[in-house]
Amino acid sequence: MRKLINAPADVVTDALRGLAAAHPSLRVDPEAGTVVRADAPRAGKVALVSGGGSGHEPLHAGFVGPGMLDAACPGAVFTSPVPDQILAATTAVDGGAGVLHIVKNYTGDVLNFRMAAELAEDEDIEVASVVVDDDVAVEDSTYTAGRRGTGATLFVEKVAGARAEEGADLTAVADVAREVNERSRSFGVALSPCTVPAAGRPTFELGEDEIELGIGIHGEPGRERAKAATAREIVDAALTAIDADMPLAGQELLVLVNGMGGTPLIEQYIAYAAAAEWLAGHGATVARPLVGGYVTSLEMAGVMITVCRTTPELLRLWDAPVDTPALRWGR
Amino acid sequence: MSAAERWVRTAAERVAADAERLTRLDAAIGDGDHGHNLERGFTAAVAALPGDAPPGKVLVAAGRALVSKTGGASGPLYGTALRRAGKALGDTAEIDAAALATALRAALDGVTELGRAAQGDKTMVDALAPAVAAFEQARDDGGDLAACARAAADAAERGAEATVPLQAHKGRASYLGERSKGHMDPGAASTALLLRALADTVS
Numbered sequence: 001m002r003k004l005i006n007a008p009a010d011v012v013t014d015a016l017r018g019l020a021a022a023h024p025s026l027r028v029d030p031e032a033g034t035v036v037r038a039d040a041p042r043a044g045k046v047a048l049v050s051g052g053g054s055g056h057e058p059l060h061a062g063f064v065g066p067g068m069l070d071a072a073c074p075g076a077v078f079t080s081p082v083p084d085q086i087l088a089a090t091t092a093v094d095g096g097a098g099v100l101h102i103v104k105n106y107t108g109d110v111l112n113f114r115m116a117a118e119l120a121e122d123e124d125i126e127v128a129s130v131v132v133d134d135d136v137a138v139e140d141s142t143y144t145a146g147r148r149g150t151g152a153t154l155f156v157e158k159v160a161g162a163r164a165e166e167g168a169d170l171t172a173v174a175d176v177a178r179e180v181n182e183r184s185r186s187f188g189v190a191l192s193p194c195t196v197p198a199a200g201r202p203t204f205e206l207g208e209d210e211i212e213l214g215i216g217i218h219g220e221p222g223r224e225r226a227k228a229a230t231a232r233e234i235v236d237a238a239l240t241a242i243d244a245d246m247p248l249a250g251q252e253l254l255v256l257v258n259g260m261g262g263t264p265l266i267e268q269y270i271a272y273a274a275a276a277e278w279l280a281g282h283g284a285t286v287a288r289p290l291v292g293g294y295v296t297s298l299e300m301a302g303v304m305i306t307v308c309r310t311t312p313e314l315l316r317l318w319d320a321p322v323d324t325p326a327l328r329w330g331r
Numbered sequence: 332m333s334a335a336e337r338w339v340r341t342a343a344e345r346v347a348a349d350a351e352r353l354t355r356l357d358a359a360i361g362d363g364d365h366g367h368n369l370e371r372g373f374t375a376a377v378a379a380l381p382g383d384a385p386p387g388k389v390l391v392a393a394g395r396a397l398v399s400k401t402g403g404a405s406g407p408l409y410g411t412a413l414r415r416a417g418k419a420l421g422d423t424a425e426i427d428a429a430a431l432a433t434a435l436r437a438a439l440d441g442v443t444e445l446g447r448a449a450q451g452d453k454t455m456v457d458a459l460a461p462a463v464a465a466f467e468q469a470r471d472d473g474g475d476l477a478a479c480a481r482a483a484a485d486a487a488e489r490g491a492e493a494t495v496p497l498q499a500h501k502g503r504a505s506y507l508g509e510r511s512k513g514h515m516d517p518g519a520a521s522t523a524l525l526l527r528a529l530a531d532t533v534s
Contacts, residue, residue: 053402076371078362079402107502108404111445115398115407137506143498144505199354199363216506218362223508 001200008197012054012076019061023325026064027092033085035061036071040093046164046173047071047093050102050157051086052109053078055196056217059153059295062326068161069102069324077196077298078218080108086116090125098126098170102156102177104149105133106218128170130177132156134184134306136245137214137223148216151256151295151306152184155318158327162320176317180308184254185246187214187238188304191228192262194219194297213237217260217297217304231267235274238305239282246309249283254290254308254318261296263303268292271303287315294326334426335386335417338532339393343373345528346521353524356517360504365405365517372401372409386426390417390434404502405518408442408455409525415441426533428469428476435463435483446501453499453511455518462487462526477534484523484530491519 005011013030020028027036041047050060051073060072070093075081090099099120103113110131117127134152138144160177168176190212193202196219203219206212211234214223229237242248257272259265272291279286287310295304310318321330346353346369353366379396381388394413398406419437423430439459448454450461465486469479492515499511502518 075402084399111407143500198367
């Protein structure tokens with residue numbers, strides 16, 4: 001294992017110390033595992049807290065700031081945060097208007113956030129939860145844990161963050177978060193696995209001419225292994241899967257072409273060109289594109305495509321000012 | 332030192348010794364961190380052990396530490412199992428077969444309520460449910476505490492082994508669909524390990 005780290009056990013705390021040093025606009029507690037907007041709590045504003053395993057940077061800590069999250073609680077690599085940590089973040093940002101937990105649909109995340117919400121309610125903090133589950137590669141049935149939360153998490157955090165910033169109440173913020181989730185779908189493809197520092201070996205093996213279709217964001221293998229293909233073919237597979245689940249023709253879309261961590265930007269733009277071509281050819285309009293590594297899986301190579309069928313109101317909230325380490329516009 | 336405290340310490344040693352194996356099982360069908368997470372959780376559980384306390388209190392304290400420090404799904408699930416078991420024991424000073432049967436049943440109920448998994452879903456329930464049933468059967472047959480705990484550990488190991496051909500319906504392995512077949516469920520494996528530690532502790 002060759003990684004730019006000091007010690008496997010210190011990966012998350014060392015990274016948080018770096019985040020703190022680079023971004024004075026954040027209040028970072030590397031030991032407690034919380035990243036909080038420096039001006040929190042904001043009286044009367046609904047606060048947004050998200051969190052999940054580390055290894056997906058800039059998700060979630062990179063999205064803390066005005067117009068997006070009030071706090072993030074990064075867990076160990078690919079491991080959900082623990083209830084104490086989520087409670088600490090929730091308490092730190094509660095401005096009396098309630099707190100929205102944005103949770104990616106993984107069993108561990110859901111269970112730990114549920115326990116934290118109960119603890120917060122014991123302290124008279126009103127908590128609402130939104131579970132993000134946008135990944136069409138997982139069959140949503142009683143035979144699975146349900147669809148995974150992936151790229152749509154960024155859309156949900158941005159749009160709900162904008163709604164909270166303009167003073168909406170907890171119900172309204174939770175509603176718009178759910179609306180974005182329901183209108184979003186993702187599909188990911190891996191060209192290489194990744195190595196969790198504590199494990200020291202790759203999460204799966206891929207042959208020289210193989211790719212994994214339908215991956216999540218935790219280095220887990222996908223639904224299906226396929227022969228290596230061109231960017232155009234890979235994008236076609238992803239968008240075809242999304243379109244089969246949620247028709248895109250005639251829709252105005254937010255489109256995220258998301259690098260998984262190990263794929264260079266030049267290849268992400270190759271994928272975006274293919275995506276734009278595909279969407280135009282299928283009667284869909286790209287209202288706002290976003291290209292880059294925003295929801296990553298350590299150094300995994302590959303790409304994930306996320307789309308959201310927008311409305312004028314959702315686009316207005318998407319365009320609203322945001323000022324975070326990883327997403328910043330309009331200010 | 333109470334049997335409960337000896338069990339938590341033994342469990343922590345066994346988890347540490349087997350962390351690599353559990354993590355490898357998890358890498359095959361999950362995300363490759365189960366052993367390391369449990370090791371972190373049980374290290375915290377040992378640190379949280381209250382000195383001279385009744386077994387029920389020991390398990391509640393260890394369970395709370397597991398919830399607080401483990402992360403992932405296994406923290407809340409094992410933590411809830413221990414807390415429920417501890418609460419079922421109440422202030423009992425000495426654990427006998429009847430008390431432990433009640434505690435194990437409470438642990439299983441806590442896990443199935445929280446995780447909503449049923450037997451056959453390829454989860455820790457596939458080891459825990461048959462273990463609880465075997466414990467109760469052995470007790471009904473007049474077995475002493477050691478015999479009951481051995482029966483439970485044997486059943487848990489058989490249950491874990493039986494997860495190999497199953498397709499996962501819960502947890503991260505369920506994302507793999509058919510590809511989850513052919514691997515032992517890491518949660519069932521760690522449950523079997525913890526119950527073997529229990530049998531060895533009370534023998």
